[in-house]
Amino acid sequence: MTTVSIWRWPTPNGLPPLPLVASLCAVLGAMWLTAPLVEVDFVRLLGSLGKMAAFAGQLFVEPDWAYLPQLFDKMLETIEMTFLATMIAVVVSLPLGLLAARNATPHVLVYRLTRDLLSLMRALPELVWALVFVSAVGLGPLPGVMALAFVTVGFMGKFFAESIEVVDHRPVEGVAAHGAGWLQVRFFAMLPQALPDFVGTVMYILDHNLRAATILGLVGAGGIGYDLVMSMRLFQYDRLLPIAVAIYLVVTLLDRLSDQLRSRIIHGARK
Amino acid sequence: MSNISIQSVSKRFPNGFEALKGVSAEIAPGSFTVILGPSGAGKSTLLRLMNGLETPTSGTVRIAGEALEKANLRRMRSSVAMVFQQFNLVERLSVATNVLTGRLAHRSWVGSLFYLCRNEDMDITREALARVGLTDKAWSRADKLSGGQQQRVGIARALAQRPKVILADEPVASLDPVSSEEIMGLLREICDRDGITIIVNLHQVDLAKRFADRIIGMNSGRVVFDGASAELSPQALRTIYQREGIEHDNSLDLALAYA
Amino acid sequence: MKPTQAVPSATALPPKPRNLFPVWLAAVLAVLWLIVRDLEISFETLAYGVADMGEYFSRYRQPDFSNLSRYLELMGVTLATALWGTVFALVVAFFLAPLAARNFTPHPLAYRMAREVLNFMRAMPDLLLALIFVAALGLGPLPGALALGVHTAGFLGKFFAESLERVDRGVYEGVAATGANFPQLVMYAGWPSILREALGYVLYILDRNVRMASVLGLVGAGGIGLALHDTLRLFDYGQSAALILVILATILIIDYASAWLRRRLG
Numbered sequence: 112m113t114t115v116s117i118w119r120w121p122t123p124n125g126l127p128p129l130p131l132v133a134s135l136c137a138v139l140g141a142m143w144l145t146a147p148l149v150e151v152d153f154v155r156l157l158g159s160l161g162k163m164a165a166f167a168g169q170l171f172v173e174p175d176w177a178y179l180p181q182l183f184d185k186m187l188e189t190i191e192m193t194f195l196a197t198m199i200a201v202v203v204s205l206p207l208g209l210l211a212a213r214n215a216t217p218h219v220l221v222y223r224l225t226r227d228l229l230s231l232m233r234a235l236p237e238l239v240w241a242l243v244f245v246s247a248v249g250l251g252p253l254p255g256v257m258a259l260a261f262v263t264v265g266f267m268g269k270f271f272a273e274s275i276e277v278v279d280h281r282p283v284e285g286v287a288a289h290g291a292g293w294l295q296v297r298f299f300a301m302l303p304q305a306l307p308d309f310v311g312t313v314m315y316i317l318d319h320n321l322r323a324a325t326i327l328g329l330v331g332a333g334g335i336g337y338d339l340v341m342s343m344r345l346f347q348y349d350r351l352l353p354i355a356v357a358i359y360l361v362v363t364l365l366d367r368l369s370d371q372l373r374s375r376i377i378h379g380a381r382k
Numbered sequence: 383m384s385n386i387s388i389q390s391v392s393k394r395f396p397n398g399f400e401a402l403k404g405v406s407a408e409i410a411p412g413s414f415t416v417i418l419g420p421s422g423a424g425k426s427t428l429l430r431l432m433n434g435l436e437t438p439t440s441g442t443v444r445i446a447g448e449a450l451e452k453a454n455l456r457r458m459r460s461s462v463a464m465v466f467q468q469f470n471l472v473e474r475l476s477v478a479t480n481v482l483t484g485r486l487a488h489r490s491w492v493g494s495l496f497y498l499c500r501n502e503d504m505d506i507t508r509e510a511l512a513r514v515g516l517t518d519k520a521w522s523r524a525d526k527l528s529g530g531q532q533q534r535v536g537i538a539r540a541l542a543q544r545p546k547v548i549l550a551d552e553p554v555a556s557l558d559p560v561s562s563e564e565i566m567g568l569l570r571e572i573c574d575r576d577g578i579t580i581i582v583n584l585h586q587v588d589l590a591k592r593f594a595d596r597i598i599g600m601n602s603g604r605v606v607f608d609g610a611s612a613e614l615s616p617q618a619l620r621t622i623y624q625r626e627g628i629e630h631d632n633s634l635d636l637a638l639a640y641a
Numbered sequence: 642m643k644p645t646q647a648v649p650s651a652t653a654l655p656p657k658p659r660n661l662f663p664v665w666l667a668a669v670l671a672v673l674w675l676i677v678r679d680l681e682i683s684f685e686t687l688a689y690g691v692a693d694m695g696e697y698f699s700r701y702r703q704p705d706f707s708n709l710s711r712y713l714e715l716m717g718v719t720l721a722t723a724l725w726g727t728v729f730a731l732v733v734a735f736f737l738a739p740l741a742a743r744n745f746t747p748h749p750l751a752y753r754m755a756r757e758v759l760n761f762m763r764a765m766p767d768l769l770l771a772l773i774f775v776a777a778l779g780l781g782p783l784p785g786a787l788a789l790g791v792h793t794a795g796f797l798g799k800f801f802a803e804s805l806e807r808v809d810r811g812v813y814e815g816v817a818a819t820g821a822n823f824p825q826l827v828m829y830a831g832w833p834s835i836l837r838e839a840l841g842y843v844l845y846i847l848d849r850n851v852r853m854a855s856v857l858g859l860v861g862a863g864g865i866g867l868a869l870h871d872t873l874r875l876f877d878y879g880q881s882a883a884l885i886l887v888i889l890a891t892i893l894i895i896d897y898a899s900a901w902l903r904r905r906l907g
Binding site: 117118119120121122123127 | 476478479482493497498499500501504507520521
């Protein structure tokens with residue numbers, strides 16, 4: 112009994128659609144080719160489950176109570192870095208976003224240049240910039256804030272420009288028709304329309320930056336990252352679990368907060 | 383033979399709204415019934431009780447003697463098809479695949495999860511599409527069709543189930559008058575030729591009078607009229623459509639005169 | 642016909658609602674000032690730093706491409722890591738997302754559990770996960786791929802679930818009314834309805850994973866990050882510049898490719 116004559120796909124010729132098959136083959140092919148590069152080894156994976164269980168077991172020791180004040184300090188530092196960097200980025204990306212929006216930019220060349228600049232700013236991950244800035248200004252939270260702010264401007268500038276590009280043109284024309292100057296048109300007609308979207312973007316970026324900030328310490332750029340890595344390297348499991356829990360709690364808290372804020376703002380804008 | 387038996391059914395929603403207050407009716411197999419009434423009368427709720435999209439707060443709904451429960455829901459739904467006001471097609475899928483979803487209950491095989499189907503199911507799909515006159519649109523994307531055509535796809539999907547009952551919840555409310563005629567005519571023809579029990583929710587009086595054998599008039603969650611469409615007198619209409627608290631309202635008579 | 646309301650006799654405007662914006666602004670500025678104090682960010686250092694920065698960046702002026710073939714190899718490993726991580730995330734999200742969509746899930750308990758699992762996966766920084774997997778599996782790109790996969794599964798799952806929640810209920814009811822069971826509902830009413838959005842999210846996550854994969858090397862999870870760490874530590878600015886350029890070029894190419902793909906799909 113052959114299956115071909117009984118089963119078929121809901122297409123005119125009974126076979127699955129070509130683009131779907133082609134892209135599936137492409138992806139599977141790429142995975143097959145790169146498997147050795149990634150050193151995929153299912154045997155090794157299964158074998159490691161035992162090790163991971165043992166590792167997890169080691170985590171549940173009594174926490175290092177003496178360490179907790181420093182944990183609190185470092186978490187606070189991480190949160191502060193996030194907030195400061197994001198606010199700096201907001202201030203810088205508002206004008207840049209205007210310049211990078213096709214309908215608000217003073218000249219096409221300015222638009223192109225700003226877009227390319229923003230693209231470069233967000234191309235490299237924060238950690239790479241943190242490495243570079245630590246090399247330049249030394250250890251501490253300053254290079255971390257700089258790296259975060261830098262990359263954030265890249266993303267925020269782009270998001271903001273896109274929000275401005277989809278504003279309703281009628282209020283803009285209305286304001287301009289009343290003789291408003293170049294800056295006034297942008298400030299009073301474009302910005303207010305783009306603002307609700309923008310606030311949502313800022314919330315999302317805060318979420319992202321908090322996660323990024325937790326690892327910048329790896330290269331000495333402030334925050335909990337350094338303690339995190341050191342506790343692993345030095346097998347200080349009585350610190351590792353509290354650190355992981357603290358990160359989980361703070362990140363989840365911010366997540367819930369920003370979800371709430373976002374839904375309240377969306378509802379407010381609808382009213 | 384499947385008759386539908388509704389016994390003293392009430393439905394109260396979590397927000398306190400009482401959609402149905404003690405409704406009873408027996409629907410004979412192979413009949414064409416129209417439930418007529420204003421918005422908010424409970425027509426939709428009543429219809430949705432018959433395929434398990436809503437559950438009654440009290441009372442029972444039996445189809446061919448069996449009450450609807452979680453355990454037999456899938457089986458019951460496969461023989462009670464529904465046509466919706468907003469068509470409720472999967473827009474991205476082709477017309478043929480949409481109609482094919484009518485066969486899903488008959489095939490729980492894993493193959494259906496890979497979008498596979500048996501040849502028999504494809505034949506049934508073609509039949510159903512021919513019945514509603516959309517054979518040439520079989521491979522178009524569902525959202526590229528007009529309203530009337532999409533509703534016909536909805537009916538084809540219902541037919542593909544080979545159902546004993548077809549429930550139609552305001553099937554023509556989103557359509558223009560010509561398409562509305564088409565759809566109602568199609569439903570009537572299905573009832574006459576295939577002997578499928580058809581229950582249609584409508585708020586248009588003229589369509590109800592012309593197509594129904596029997597009309598159940600509802601107002602504020604209660605049945606206020608139940609009889610042959612010939613018996614639908616102006617007084618009966620007034621009881622169906624009158625609003626609570628407004629006794630003698632000329633505007634209602636005027637509106638009904640033009641209905 | 643309702644009786645019309647009486648016209649107010651006074652012509653004065655109603656009291657202006659209090660504008661809280663300046664209050665919020667002042668609060669934010671105050672918090673920022675406190676933060677700057679607490680982090681001991683000295684503007685002096687920053688000013689010197691900015692002045693020095695010019696000189697500092699000039700050291701990168703001459704990229705040294707002598708090791709280019711090795712760097713490209715490493716970049717290849719990085720890309721492969723990102724691909725595997727993304728596919729892993731996609732598979733996990735594929736199964737969890739329908740359970741985590743409020744209007745779709747078969748049972749409120751399944752919903753809660755799926756949501757919590759996704760949240761947990763999202764909250765753990767991939768670096769931490771990479772560290773744990775390196776401890777269990779040894780050095781190399783595989784722990785990196787797993788870390789990326791687990792972490793981004795949380796994001797993809799949430800994005801997919803939110804997309805599913807935005808689909809018109811009627812579409813689900815239409816297929817459910819035919820008697821389809823839950824897996825059939827997922828495949829015929831769920832995924833087809835959000836396909837375009839879902840692909841956009843996958844491309845976005847792939848993009849993001851390429852960036853993260855390039856730094857995971859810093860914790861021994863393979864790829865080009867380790868090389869950059871080493872060259873910077875040895876103050877070899879020429880090589881560092883070359884490395885940064887390789888990473889930059891790759892990320893930009895992936896960016897353009899995914900934007901192009903997204904336009905083709907749209």
